[in-house]
Amino acid sequence: MWISRRKALEQGVAAAGLSLLPAIWPNESLAAGPARGGQLIIGQSPEPTLLTSAITVAGPTQVVSGKIFDGLLSYDNNLNPRPQLAQSWAVSPDGLTYTFKLRPGVSWHDGKPFTSADVAFSVLEVWKKYHSRGRATFANVVAVDTPDALTAIWHLSKPAPYILSALASIESQILPKHLYAGTDILTNPRNVAPIGTGPFRFAEWKRGQYIALTRNPNYWDKGKPYLDRVIFRILPDASSAATALETGEIQLVSGVSIAYSDMGRISRLPNVSLFRRNGHYTAGVTGFEFNLDRPYFKDVRVRRAFAHAIDLNALVKTVWYGYGKVATGPVPPSLTQFYTTDVPSYPFDPQKAKQLLDQAGFKPNAQGVRLSITHDPAPVSDAYFRSAEFIRDALGKVGVQVQIRRQDFASFLRRVYTERDFDSIQFPANASPDPAIGAQRLYWSKNFQKGVAFSNGSHYASPEADRLLEAAQTEVDPAKRRALYVAFQKLAMTDLPRIPLIALDEVALSSRSVRAYITDDTGFYGNLASATIAQS
Numbered sequence: 001m002w003i004s005r006r007k008a009l010e011q012g013v014a015a016a017g018l019s020l021l022p023a024i025w026p027n028e029s030l031a032a033g034p035a036r037g038g039q040l041i042i043g044q045s046p047e048p049t050l051l052t053s054a055i056t057v058a059g060p061t062q063v064v065s066g067k068i069f070d071g072l073l074s075y076d077n078n079l080n081p082r083p084q085l086a087q088s089w090a091v092s093p094d095g096l097t098y099t100f101k102l103r104p105g106v107s108w109h110d111g112k113p114f115t116s117a118d119v120a121f122s123v124l125e126v127w128k129k130y131h132s133r134g135r136a137t138f139a140n141v142v143a144v145d146t147p148d149a150l151t152a153i154w155h156l157s158k159p160a161p162y163i164l165s166a167l168a169s170i171e172s173q174i175l176p177k178h179l180y181a182g183t184d185i186l187t188n189p190r191n192v193a194p195i196g197t198g199p200f201r202f203a204e205w206k207r208g209q210y211i212a213l214t215r216n217p218n219y220w221d222k223g224k225p226y227l228d229r230v231i232f233r234i235l236p237d238a239s240s241a242a243t244a245l246e247t248g249e250i251q252l253v254s255g256v257s258i259a260y261s262d263m264g265r266i267s268r269l270p271n272v273s274l275f276r277r278n279g280h281y282t283a284g285v286t287g288f289e290f291n292l293d294r295p296y297f298k299d300v301r302v303r304r305a306f307a308h309a310i311d312l313n314a315l316v317k318t319v320w321y322g323y324g325k326v327a328t329g330p331v332p333p334s335l336t337q338f339y340t341t342d343v344p345s346y347p348f349d350p351q352k353a354k355q356l357l358d359q360a361g362f363k364p365n366a367q368g369v370r371l372s373i374t375h376d377p378a379p380v381s382d383a384y385f386r387s388a389e390f391i392r393d394a395l396g397k398v399g400v401q402v403q404i405r406r407q408d409f410a411s412f413l414r415r416v417y418t419e420r421d422f423d424s425i426q427f428p429a430n431a432s433p434d435p436a437i438g439a440q441r442l443y444w445s446k447n448f449q450k451g452v453a454f455s456n457g458s459h460y461a462s463p464e465a466d467r468l469l470e471a472a473q474t475e476v477d478p479a480k481r482r483a484l485y486v487a488f489q490k491l492a493m494t495d496l497p498r499i500p501l502i503a504l505d506e507v508a509l510s511s512r513s514v515r516a517y518i519t520d521d522t523g524f525y526g527n528l529a530s531a532t533i534a535q536s
Helices: 002-015 059-068 116-130 239-247 260-267 300-309 312-318 350-359 382-396 409-419 463-474 478-495
Strands: 039-044 073-075 081-083 086-091 097-102 141-148 151-156 200-206 210-215 229-234 252-254 272-277 284-290 324-326 371-377 400-404 424-430 498-504 506-511
Touching: 039 059, 039 239, 059 200, 059 210, 059 229, 081 086, 097 116, 116 141, 116 151, 239 252, 239 260, 260 272, 260 506, 284 300, 284 382, 300 350, 300 382, 300 498, 312 324, 312 382, 312 498, 371 382, 371 409, 382 400, 382 424, 463 478
Parallel strands: 039 229, 039 252, 371 400, 371 424
Antiparallel strands: 073 081, 086 097, 097 151, 141 151, 200 210, 210 229, 252 506, 272 506, 284 424, 284 498, 324 498
8 A cells, every 4th residue: 555655655746846755864973963955754644624724723734834834933842932933022011012023034935025014914814813722812912013014013902921822833823914815814725825934835735645845945044944845645544654654654753643552662663763742832631522502411410420431541541552641621731830630520430420310311211321422533543533432432331322423624623613513522622832822712602603613612601711711811910810720720620511531742753864853842843944864
């Protein structure tokens, strides 16, 4: 299978005017300095639906678009902001004015200059309207002044102390105004053939086979990138990734795109390196989310029964092979300044689950079935289907019959967030780098909007949750802000519109010849400007 797919890839890349280089290069002494040239082949599964993350937080899109676009800021491993497209920034004492001085000499891939007009357009016309997280993050930004081409002054109605944490490329992606203004943002053809400012330019997308990027010769960070090409090879499924990495068909793959059952064996190979950490900027919580518009999920006792029926420790161990820890709430433990374990918990207790279902009026029928639902795991990794099977079996033991539905990624998004034709879903959701940016979108009633992916899909509506979240959005005192988020976490775990399952580790596997592919806190989603392939 891989031979035939490689031939197809070679033919497609050749047609694009590129050439396939050897998949693995011999190691090079670090003393020789960064190697220039070469081609990095990344395994990608599933295939993205778009190539700009300005209007989506879908991981497959972010992985690719993070190489094509730069952000205003990047972040070190302690989440401290660093200059990228913005050289400097200042916040007024009252927290209502943010002034960004942009880097001179930056151009879009079509040669047009990058200016403050692009920033203003993206904030007001894209992020605030179409981005599931941005709608909350930038809700208080009411105007953006552009006194000159390299100055953008943001005016806020209320303080938003988290904004400086939200300006990475994958989180808040600036779009070229000259290509988007006056168009339908969601259907603009540049969403699938993007023009960015980053180190790599879009070259070709051969559906089902590969996405090809080429070096940006006019990149603002002179001398970078070092690679000539980046190829995202579309894998048919996560189980294919291990073989592809082992045989040299690909040189790099994230944990999302490889079967967790293969990681241990592959990581022990002499030519493979494992990157693993408890994520920061991209830390997330995988959860089981209810559609609260379904009558049977309106009773919190049913939702709590589901939680008691699932052995989370066994789930982490058997499905995710220990690459993460049991989640205790909507905020991941890596966000230590906000995280708390002082929340309601639902220990594994099938008898308690049955009692709650009895109390809610769901008695077993002659076949022992109390309730039948359809469950839609996000088709982003085989692990989510195996997790769904684990949960199906667990719920079956307390009388809940679960039918698992498989579909492609686009169908999943449409079914859940536009048609709302689902009972329950399971998907990974980044909750970093601040609860106002990551967690709030899933629980804030004002973020329930049809067609906006990875937003408040449960249709949870709690005035108290809204009050806590909105107060925390504007609170500038760190201690008071933490207290508000602690109260929110307690409420979220009391109402339980979403059962937190696991806080996954960030994992990537690569050939040992690939170096410096992670250089900031966005991890695998970073721009690869410093990445090299060691050559002999």
